[in-house]
Amino acid sequence: MTGERTRGAVLYACAALLLAGGGFWWFRAAPEEKVDSQVVRWRQDALRLLPDVDQQDAADTLALPAGADQQVVADLETGEYLVSVLCVGGANSQVRVSLGEAGTDSGRGLTCDRNAEPDNFTVGAAGELRLYLTVNDAGPVVFRYSMLRQSGS
Numbered sequence: 001m002t003g004e005r006t007r008g009a010v011l012y013a014c015a016a017l018l019l020a021g022g023g024f025w026w027f028r029a030a031p032e033e034k035v036d037s038q039v040v041r042w043r044q045d046a047l048r049l050l051p052d053v054d055q056q057d058a059a060d061t062l063a064l065p066a067g068a069d070q071q072v073v074a075d076l077e078t079g080e081y082l083v084s085v086l087c088v089g090g091a092n093s094q095v096r097v098s099l100g101e102a103g104t105d106s107g108r109g110l111t112c113d114r115n116a117e118p119d120n121f122t123v124g125a126a127g128e129l130r131l132y133l134t135v136n137d138a139g140p141v142v143f144r145y146s147m148l149r150q151s152g153s
Contacts, residue, residue, distance in 0.1 A: 039063050039140060042088040046144040050086045050118045057081065058129075059146040064095070066139030072131040080150045081129065084120045087112035089141030096134045099123065107132070112141045122150065 046061055058074035087095040089112035097119075098107025110119060123129065135141055 036140070038090075039142060042142040045088045046086055046142045049088070049116065050084055050144045050146055053146070053148070056146050056148050059144070061142060061144045062133075063142050064133065064135045064140060066093075066135060066137050068133070068135040068139065070133040070135075070143075072133065072145065074125075074129045074131075074147055076125045076127065076129055076147065077149070078126045080122060080124050082120060082122055082148045082150055083129075083131075084118040084146045084148070085110060085131075085143070086116055086118045086145075087141045087143045088116055089113075089139060092136070092138040093141045094136045094138070095141055095143055096136075098132045098134075099130065100132070118146075 043061055043063065052059055057076055060072065062070065062072070064070055085097050085108070087093070087110045091113065093112040095110045095112060096107045097110060100107075108119060108121070110116070129147065131145065133143060135143075
């Protein structure tokens with residue numbers, strides 16, 4: 001019986017060694033996630049220019065590549081909201097923000113240079129608010145939005 005136990009122990013040890021080696025190889029072979037330092041700086045700029053506030057109902061910061069079409073959905077209570085939008089990016093980069101699907105409204109064009117300031121507008125929402133974003137070919141950009149319920153609504 002000791003021969004069978006020894007064989008079993010060797011088999012389990014080899015399986016464990018093979019599993020550990022495979023796990024090590026898997027993590028070492030994974031491609032490194034590239035972090036664009038410029039996008040990191042733009043994200044920091046966006047947060048500085050449009051900071052979080054305690055009363056906001058929704059907010060997010062998104063890094064978007066050139067030519068991206070993105071939909072943002074915020075679940076909100078029924079009421080009137082001040083929506084603030086901002087984009088930060090390189091030379092000639094722009095984002096078009098609209099509340100209707102592509103082609104149904106012209107939206108607002110945002111220039112994403114480093115001197116960008118938030119654009120504010122008021123909208124009524126009933127349950128959810130959708131923003132449709134389109135980035136021009138001069139991306140990437142960092143887009144930030146904030147939604148704040150207006151008092152009395």
